Amino acid sequence: MKKVKRSSVVEPEFYGTATVGTKGQIVIPNEVRKRYDIKTGDKLVIFSGEGGVIAIMKSDKLNDLLKGISAIAK
Structure with a gap:
């Protein structure tokens, strides 16, 4: 049987909490922004x-994922 490597989707990491402000906005913790290279203006x-x-x-990571799936399907 082929061994499958676990991903962070299976084992999520906890980064703290965020409070929804009066405009419905949340602040993504700095540690998360640094780890995933999220910058001002990035699309999520x-x-x-x-x-x-x-x-x-991040939307660019979703695009990469979809391209990879599309390539496999061909």
Whole structure:
């Protein structure tokens, strides 16, 4: 049987909390912005899942993921 490497999606990391402000905005913790190279003006994609899970991904990373899936499908 082929061994599958676990990803951070399977084992999420906790970075703290964020409070929703009066305009519906949240501040992404500095440690997260540094780790994922999130800069002012970057576009982020927001997903939701079962049980109230919300995930955020840089849009350029989503594009890379979709291109990879498309290449595999060909």
